[in-house]
Amino acid sequence: MAHWSEYLNREHDRFLEEYFEFVRIPSVSALPEYAADVRRAGEWVVERLKAAGVEHVELMETGGHPVVYGDWLHAGDDKPTIMIYGHFDVQPADPLDLWETPPFEPTVRDGKVYARGASDDKGGMVTPIFATEAMLQTTGALPVNVKYCFEGQEEIGSPQLQPFFEQHKEKFACDIVLSSDGLMHDENTPMVLLGLKGLTGLQINVTGPSSDLHSGLHGGVMQNPIEALTKIIASMRHEDGAIAVEGFFDDVVGATAAQREKIAEIPFDEAEYAKSVGITEFFGEPGFNTRERNWLRPTLELNGIWGGFQGDGTKTVLPSQAHAKITCRLVANQDPTKIHSLLVAHIEKYTPPGVTVTIEKTAGTGYPYLMAADHPGNKIAADVMHELFGKPPVEVFVGGSIPIVAFFKNSLNSDTVNFGWSVGDENLHAPNEFFRLENMQKGMRGYCMILEGMTEYPQD
Ligand SMILES: [Zn+2]
Structure with a gap:
């Protein structure tokens, strides 16, 4: 019986082709004329999950763009249930004239795939799907119970999903969520996400x-x-x-002395930041430094x-x-x-x-969101990231918002762990969006490793 890592190596080129096929679907959720393409991307995910060996896969109606559900729940009652989240909709591609190659024709240059959605979040969300296939096709089982939840309206703020999850609480019930719609601190440095802002x-x-x-x-x-x-x-x-x-x-709440100390440990070149945004000095709430204002206030x-x-x-x-x-x-x-x-x-x-x-x-x-650094989900993710990237993740807050994370907390009472591979410099939402193929390889292995690690996740 082959190990999942051999399977990932062997099927690498096919996985890449399939990812390209997915990226070619212009699933722009913001523009009504692409609604059928968003659905088509959802159907692609349905077929892809089935091919991986996931069960009970279905496209669920929400009143807007659909949600894809699937599960594999044979690890036993003594194992936790992990839900993997991602989104198959993308931002509009315009302005088109600023793209070096067409936005919906994935093109590889210097180990990077250029296309709208290549990084956010199609590159991220295929990694757990391919990892699942590698495990199920080699060992015939997953180490923990897994549910899959992929949505088609993240880029427009998931307007239908709060009532949707309220309505389907049982189906999506889980111990913890892993979000493939996640960020790295930089190209080589993983991160644990402790806080998101509301709006x-x-x-x-x-x-x-x-x-x-x-x-x-x-x-x-x-x-x-x-x-x-x-x-x-x-x-x-x-x-x-x-x-x-x-x-x-x-x-x-928050902005504790401990959080502020941790933040101070993360390298930050304030002068470089000022230069990069073209200002001469920073301004903000007294009593906090630039990064604290952005992350904690x-x-x-x-x-x-x-x-x-x-x-x-x-x-x-x-x-x-x-x-x-x-x-x-x-x-x-x-x-x-x-x-x-x-x-x-x-x-x-x-x-x-x-x-x-x-x-x-x-x-x-x-709603804003706060998660402790020593939360067992964050600790397991941090161990995997450390092994994967050869250094421990930094603990960061993000000034932006991801509404779905608050929905999972409010409706399912589940926390969400950042476990994705996008880097802030990958032109997310902008022309010439790209994804690093190396992080995609790591991401697939990372998902196999974290499913193994999650066997240790404490159940209620
Ligand atoms: Zn995203």
């Missing part, structure tokens, strides 16, 4: 006079909506950079502002309206719904007389 967003609409007015005939006698808006916005942050919305920090950022005359030259107008968009990235245990209410109360309180304000909610209810 809430709104648009402020300020209205003064019922139409734009002549600034000579009507100027100087009424509140200008643009000025009123700037006053509201200015009230949201103190001069020193601290967010001034009352109650905003009430539920914040909630943010309030203006995303856009508009109103009045924007053309060339002068137009002597007193505008009727002004608008701004704001998003907040949240940390544990901030509740996005509560933060939205606090923002609304703040905006109403600071609206000057003479204008009316309406507020629209523009971004979801993404």
Whole structure:
């Protein structure tokens, strides 16, 4: 009987061909004209899981883009049930003219596969599928019980999935989730992910006079909506950079001395970072350094502002309206719904007389997420990554959001371990996205190794 590692070596070229076939499906979830392709990618995953030997594989309806489920549950009751997560939808490919080769025709250059979705997350999500096949086709069994959950709406924020998982709690019940939609710290350094941010967003609409007015005939006698808006916005942050919305920090946990010490150990070239984004100095909440602000602290950022005359030259107008968009990235245990209410109360309180304000909610209810470094799932993953990459993973927080991780926690009460192979420099969501083939090989082996390691995972 061959070992899974021999199988992975032997079938390498076929796996690569299959991965290319998967990447050629333009499964862009954001654009309605590609909905059939998203479904086709889901069907590809169904067939691929079946071929690997996974059972009960099905394409499940969600009311939007589908979810693929499958399982292999013969390891015995004394073994934990692991759920492997990934997504088969991708970001839109445009602007097309910036791609060196067509986005849906995978092209290998210097050991890297260039294509939309090559890294995020098709390259990531095929690694557990191929690993499963290697184990089932050699030993006929997996070391633990495994469920598979691949979705088609990650890139649009998984709008249907919170109710979906509520509805299918039993089916997706598991002890721990491994996310193939995961990141490495850099090309050679794996990472353990300890925290993700939540998200809430709104648009402020300020209205003064019922139409734009002549600034000579009507100027100087009424509140200008643009000025009123700037006053509201200015009230949201103190001069020193601290967010001034009352109650905003009430539920914040984390940023412990231990976390801050760990963060300080991870090499970080602040000057290089400033240069790379083209700024001369950093600014933010007092009492925290740049990385702590980004990783551990909630943010309030203006995303856009508009109103009045924007053309060339002068137009002597007193505008009727002004608008701004704001998003907040949240940390544990901030509740996005509560933060939205606090923002609304703040905006109403600071609206000057003479204008009316309406507020629209523009971004979801993404919950923040926090996971301990010594969580048994993280420890098992860290051991595997150490062996795989020859050095221990760094422990990091991410300023971004992955809504599904909070859904798994809220609906299934399961934590999610970062176990993917994308690197931040791989042009994720941008032209010329690529994936490193070497990390793909490691990823397949990594999934075999972690399924073996997970036999030690404590069951409730
Ligand atoms: Zn992704």
